[in-house]
Amino acid sequence: xxxxxxxxxxxVKKEIIQKYxxxxxxxxxxxxxxxxxxxxxxxxxxxxxxxxxxLEPVVKALDGGECTSMEATAMxxxxxxxxxxxxxxxxxxxxxxxxxxxxxxxxxLEVVNKSMNTEMLRNxxxxxxxxxxxxxxxxxxxxxxxxxxxxxxxxxxxxxxxEVIEAGVCNMETEGYRVQSMISIMADMMGLSEGEAEQMFxxxxxxxxxxxxxxxxxxxxxxxxxxxxKEVAEIIGEDYYILPSSIHECICVSxxxxxxxxxRDMIQEVNAGELLPEEVLSDHPYLVNAQTLQITNPCxxxxxxxxxxxxxxxxxxx
Numbered sequence: 001x002x003x004x005x006x007x008x009x010x011x012v013k014k015e016i017i018q019k020y021x022x023x024x025x026x027x028x029x030x031x032x033x034x035x036x037x038x039x040x041x042x043x044x045x046x047x048x049x050x051x052x053x054x055l056e057p058v059v060k061a062l063d064g065g066e067c068t069s070m071e072a073t074a075m076x077x078x079x080x081x082x083x084x085x086x087x088x089x090x091x092x093x094x095x096x097x098x099x100x101x102x103x104x105x106x107x108x109l110e111v112v113n114k115s116m117n118t119e120m121l122r123n124x125x126x127x128x129x130x131x132x133x134x135x136x137x138x139x140x141x142x143x144x145x146x147x148x149x150x151x152x153x154x155x156x157x158x159x160x161x162x163e164v165i166e167a168g169v170c171n172m173e174t175e176g177y178r179v180q181s182m183i184s185i186m187a188d189m190m191g192l193s194e195g196e197a198e199q200m201f202x203x204x205x206x207x208x209x210x211x212x213x214x215x216x217x218x219x220x221x222x223x224x225x226x227x228x229x230k231e232v233a234e235i236i237g238e239d240y241y242i243l244p245s246s247i248h249e250c251i252c253v254s255x256x257x258x259x260x261x262x263x264r265d266m267i268q269e270v271n272a273g274e275l276l277p278e279e280v281l282s283d284h285p286y287l288v289n290a291q292t293l294q295i296t297n298p299c300x301x302x303x304x305x306x307x308x309x310x311x312x313x314x315x316x317x318x
Contacts, residue, residue: 004062004069005027005039005055005058005059006027007069008058008069008072008073008076009025009027009041009076011069011073012025012073012076012077012080013025015073015077016077016080016081016084020084023043023044023084024042024043024044025041025042025043025080026041026042027039027040027041028040028041028042028052031120032278033110033112033116033117033247033278033279034112034113034116034117034277034278034280035116035117035119035120036276036277036278038054038055038056039054039055039056039059040052040053040054040055041053041055041076041080043080043083043084051083051084051145052145053076053079053080053083055076057075057079058072058075058076058079061075104159104167104170104171105167105171105174106139106140106141107137107138107139107140107149107164107167107168107171108137108138108139108140108146108168108171108175108217109135109136109137109138109165109168109169109171109172109217109220109224110135110136110137110138110148110217110220110247111129111130111133111134111135111136111217111219111220111223111224111247111281112133112134112135112136112247112281113132113133113134113280113281113282114128114132114133114134115132116280117134120148121134121136123150123151123152124136124148124149124150124151125137125149125150125151125154125161125162125164125165126165127165129223129224129295130223130282130286130295130297131286131295131296131297132282132297133223133281133282135165135168135220135223135224136148136149137149137154137164137165137167137168138168138217139153139157149164169224172220172221172224172225175212175213175214175218175221176212176213176214177210177211177212177213177218177221177225177228178210178211178212178213179208179209179210179228179231179232179235179252180208180209181194181207181208181209182201182207182208182209182251183197183198183201183207184197185209186200186201206236206253206254206257207251207252207253207257208232208235208236208251208252208253209249209250209251209252210222210228210232210242210249210250210251210252211248211249211250215248215249216248217247217248218248218249218250219244219245219246219247219248219249219250219281222242222250222252223242223250223286223295226293229288229293229295230293232252232288233288233290233293236252236253236254236290237254237290238254238255238256238290239254239255239287239288239289239290240252240253240254240255240287240288240290241253241254241255241257241258241260241263241285241286241287241288241298242285242286242287242288242295243263243266243267243285244267244281244282244285244286245267245270245281246275246279246280246281247278247279247280247281248279252288255287260284260285260287260298260299261299263284263285263298264283264284264285264299267282267283267284267285268283271283284297284298284299285298285299286298
């Protein structure tokens with residue numbers, strides 16, 4: 001498939017080069033969150049990558065026999081052209097000399113699962129949070145694109161690993177983190193009053209969504225910002241669970257709403273059926289003490305209890 005893609009990309013180049021003679025294209029492997037890899041086409045000029053286009057639609061269409069190589073070439077041209085218009089003309093000049101003048105205010109944070117990203121974290125400045133999670137830095141290269149800050153990239157930016165994370169923490173206040181009730185969100189979506197939405201979706205009452213204004217990597221806030229956890233505690237009024245619905249947002253609910261087992265099952269069901277693999281954050285809830293604001297894993301005791309249970313006779317003799 002890679003050889004076929006490379007041939008298609010060469011055909012795209014021949015077509016595009018007539019209008020954009022300085023455009024540069026490279027077929028790359030995109031390493032995403034949780035060890036997920038995709039084929040990607042980097043588009044840029046002058047050695048600068050101004051856009052990265054994921055090639056799954058093309059690969060899927062080719063694999064499924066839904067299109068010919070010629071049709072795939074046309075599909076890719078349609079995908080590339082808007083990026084060229086946007087990036088090469090408006091953003092391309094701004095990225096020239098980019099690394100020679102790094103800006104700390106462009107550093108953002110992302111929270112990831114440690115066990116799912118072991119290899120990536122070996123070469124990435126990070127700080128542990130929530131027990132089994134880690135927060136990493138990302139550099140906002142363009143308006144709608146960022147790059148994970150590896151140790152090499154941190155050195156290129158002239159920053160220590162600690163400085164990368166601290167800069168991201170300082171920049172969090174500009175991201176517009178907020179706590180919004182699920183009922184309020186549904187009311188806005190459907191043009192209803194909150195009272196009407198609560199009557200219609202009563203089961204969602206008491207759930208609060210925590211994310212940032214862009215809704216990108218918005219799960220970070222509640223795990224990193226103690227003041228944000230305090231705000232949630234004051235709204236809920238007691239200890240609460242953080243349900244990591246994705247890397248982009250979390251849902252917070254009172255401990256009286258459900259048991260940790262039910263919360264865990266709910267999270268795992270969403271992870272398996274509704275999220276892309278790279279958007280999964282964790283498979284269990286996190287317990288926040290409303291007084292200390294400390295985060296623990298309420299499912300650890302469940303695992304310990306299972307481990308301490310007597311083994312079935314059949315298992316003992318295996």
